Amino acid sequence: MRSIVLAMTRSVAPILLVMFCAIQGGAQDARLEISQLDKLASRAAQTVEVSLDERLLRIAAKFLRSEDPDEARIKELVAGLKGVYVRVFEFENSGEYLAADIEALRSQLQVPGWTKIVGVRSKRDGQNVEVYLKYQGDNVSGLAILAAEPKELTVVNIVGPIDLEKLSQLEGQFGIPKLGLEKSGKGKPRN
């Protein structure tokens, strides 16, 4: 009897472990490795870095008032998020960072699961805004925004379920800069 139980445990345990990792992995894949951008800080005139994990987000949400409609919306938006990570680099002159500097970041967004839903490129002012969503099944499990201007680079990575319709409400909160996402429009995911 004992040997049967042990045998069953040995066969079931790996399956459960894989399932557990898959569930956890969904959330972890949505988190980008953006620390390689830190090398830009030495060239930047100003750097802003914000890293809010799940617990800190929950603590921050406590201080948002449910009675205030705006804060209540943000509170609802933030509930369930696993992390918010922001990097902003401002440079004195154009050309102080190169496309190659952010190539490693872009390559993370090319893997299956990430879908580019917004791409705005302005030749006039050299601005390039890209919004990516990470899907897990039909649900959004992460978001990445890459906003590149000649003298400024902004990367925002939000991990967790997020409603794109309400994304613009997060601008200006938790260190996320105002990127004019509402004006950019929202495209349908391309499969």
Place this chain on the structure above:
Amino acid sequence: MKRPHHLTRKTVLLTFMIALLHTLAFNAQGKGKGFKDIVNHLETKYRAKRVRIPLLGLANFAVKIVRPAGVKGFKLAVFENQDFTLRDGDEPFEVVMRTAYDNEWQPLVRVTSKRGSQSRVLIYSRNAGKDVQFALLVLEAREAVVIEVKFNPDAAVRFLENPKIMGISIGKSIRGNKNVANNQPTQNSSGEINVDSVSPSTEATRAPSEIGEPKPNPPLSASAKDENNPPLPGDEKTATLPVEIKTVVPDRNAIRIETRLVNLNIKALNRGGQPLVDIKPEEFVVYEDGLKQAVSHFRPVDAPVNLILLLDLSGSTKNRRKAMQEAAKRFVDVLPAQDNVAIVAFTRKYRPLTDFTRDKARLKSVLKDINDISGDTAFYDSMWKALDRLDQLSDARKAIIVLTDGEDDSIESTDPTEHSFEQLLERASEEDVTIYPIYFSPSNNYDKLGVIFGGGNLMGNEKSRIARKQLNDLAEQTGGEIYNAQREENLEDAYKRVAAELHTLYSLAYSPEKLMHNGGFRKISVKVNRDGAVAKTRRGYYDR
């Protein structure tokens, strides 16, 4: 030669004390390393001198005792008129900070600017159980500030809502409330009315003319007609007319001074376990940590109770809604006319269905709409919000009757809730609220012994066992009682017992002496000076 016994014991004690002190010193040194290292770096590398802040040590000591706004301790160092310009070859401050604080500390915010004053802001944070620690370094070309602070977020939020230091109110809510002026509840995105937005206390028994005046101490009297709690206008003449409790806005210019009062809801029983309803105030004797206390307030058993009827409308109760509706309606019917009831439903969300009211028709009408509500279970957070709501009432006779299987989503899952059960239990044990869980078993297994009050064998899985224990703990800590409703037909009976139980409670209050605000637990015991009588109340409170 045999060493004298007392010398051996002395030596052992002395060795122990030295070892203990050394350990404490080492730990203190280890914990303070981050702040000390940063300050040391600024003092040695930049030959900077700290600004002397008078009485800073005393302030820190006071903070540790008083814990204003949830802050449990802080360290502060200020440097002014020093040169903190980074020179070639100097280690960046980011590296210094990272080295000073170990891996338990995570960077939260880093802002560096090479323009103008070359400012740097570095904020690190660390989880410390229920608390959070922050380390902040702000550097400019000629100034530097280093701060380390530890605080409890829940206490800080509570402080923002109701700023009090040592029980003394220091003003209106710091958070403010946009809708207070119009006294309008807000609607959230789902269309639910958020009664929580109506922050002014619901003065259920005070006439509007009394707003802004200090509440006089009610005389010790067993009379049901309490002079200081006049009936609502119209009640005397037409007792059957429904009355909705009006939420009034207190005079914001009034200065309110509140002293610490410990409120107790007490049940007195005879030898046979039957409740005694004719106890005089002078028959109660209250002890706190063994010291007799002077009772200053008393309310008899038939004084009105303010209660929240909290209904678990998660998926697990969906098939039993009809029974829940009928039982809840009967409960409303048997309650005395003077009790104020608010009905709240919860799933993952906290859904107030009514404000406090004596209008039984209104209460029963909202119960018709509970069939369509369903969802997951956020029991702890919903109980927390119910406590928040009752906290707004000045009246100390408060209760929560919660019908639930108690199985919060966070039990045996990774689904986090805002508050843990431990936080909820700690808070409940400190509040003036008595909790009566009606345990609605999630399984169809029947207890072979039938309905058992306050105990019984539990059939079912581990989650159910945990949930039931938690409900029992909540009842026990608050002086309440848990009722089992394993079958639908037991629900009505359970509610009736709760209704009867509510009005076997006396309320009294006293002002404890010598509060230390050290977080220690103060044990309360109550005796009744009557042959064979015993008293039951909550166990105590944390002296914060």
